Amino acid sequence: MTGYDDDLRLAHVLADQADSLTMQRFKALDLKVETKPDLTPVSDADKATEELLRTTLSRSRPRDAVLGEEYGDTPGNSGSSRRRWVIDPIDGTKNYVRGVPVWATLIALMEGPAPVVGVVSAPALGRRWWASQSGGAYSGRSLSSATRLAVSKVKALEDASFAYSSVISWEEDGKLDDFLTLSRACWRTRAYGDFWSHMMVAEGCVDLAAEPEVSLWDMAAVAIIVTEAGGRFTSTDGDPSPAAGSACTSNGLLHDALLAHLGD
Template identity: 70%
Template sequence: MPDYLDDLRLAHVLADAADAATMERFKALDLKVETKPDLTPVTEADRAAEELIRGALRRARPRDSVLGEEFGGEGAGPRRWIVDPIDGTKNYVRGVPVWATLIALVVRGESGEDEGVVGLVSAPALGRRWWASKGGGAWTGRSLSSATPIRVSGVSRLEDASFAYSSLSGWEEQGRLDGFLDLTRAVWRTRGYGDFWPYMMVAEGSVDICAEPELSLWDMAANWVIVEEAGGTFTSLEGERGPVGGNAAASNGLLHEELLAHLRAR
């Protein structure tokens, strides 16, 4: 198996630069906020962080392509970095500390299928960072040299499970609301943590299942690598492995089929 440690080290360097840029403008009274065509907010910090990451990648990995939320795709080739400079921009704008920079490296194999090989989620306002590389396990801590391994939970009964989600919006439009509500009644506990955080809690074992009905690739790629390397399962709501289908379901693996059975479109 290829060693992606150098790429993981680079992801940490990229995240350090992004954290500095985003924290400098977090809660700034003169923060500039605009509305994108899809009616979601974007700040000067989103764009500055992505520009920093792209610039560093051009220097360190000039042959790799990049896909980012704010500036789209750049380059071509079998190695692609996928970046969400601020996942949770609405929280960022309101001063809520639950937001993060998401960085992933996806490699296209000989079969033509993409494989996530590096994933990093950095939430500086929470003082937390999570990361993983293919075959290297999943970790949390402040740096590669100061880290703790993480693992999904062993909860095997839905009635004992904790279920996390972002919000109620989107479930009804996809014909999944009834199943979503049935699921909330079947589990032990529900909480709407939102954005990247539920996936990291699944990876850490503090939450057992989570799902979202509407997502983009940059919302999912880093989470996918970390959840799988922590021993969990990450699929679309229809059961396709990886960050595909425009939605996501993540679990400790033991509860995944029950999770999907509730949330498949009816």
């Protein structure tokens, strides 16, 4: 038991609601897709899912603030709450709209700058991961049917599996040479992408993962799941905040080596 058990249970309820809606619209012939100002796609499922979760939170946690990818920041009824729910209704929208099953709803609760609850739910993969502060990280179908997560014990890059999302993103960030040098130093590299790379780090089947450009809603849930699994989360310059704008996750043993290659 932790101080966040009720919040974790609510996060699972939110994930169940999201899974039902996103799976209903996945591969729908009438799925509507628009382009946002940042030139990334957004579907009617993204918007509807965030609206649904916001409605549930407004009833269940009216004092808490909410930040979502599609509808921005909304203060809670208290106006000064340090608690904020952070939602990415569909992480991996480009996969979602093309019928690729690698996408997830990301739900986190933050107190101040730190996430204290996180759920990543990927219904098309049949997978869910979650964690709460000091409560450990788990994967399974439900709270009552779960397996404790633990990161790997690989100590050397030449034995490590490195996951990422996009080669082009590292080129656009001016770090393509650093990325390639790290890739060559590792035993194996694969572009699993988005949330999945980091959840594999938490599971121990991948040893390190990195992305050069991310938002808070991409990483709030990811950060606490990886750290509660025994791993480490920072930006490329070593900042442990999920709001720092980039992401490096590892089993902890390889983190300094990861930052030495990709750090600013």
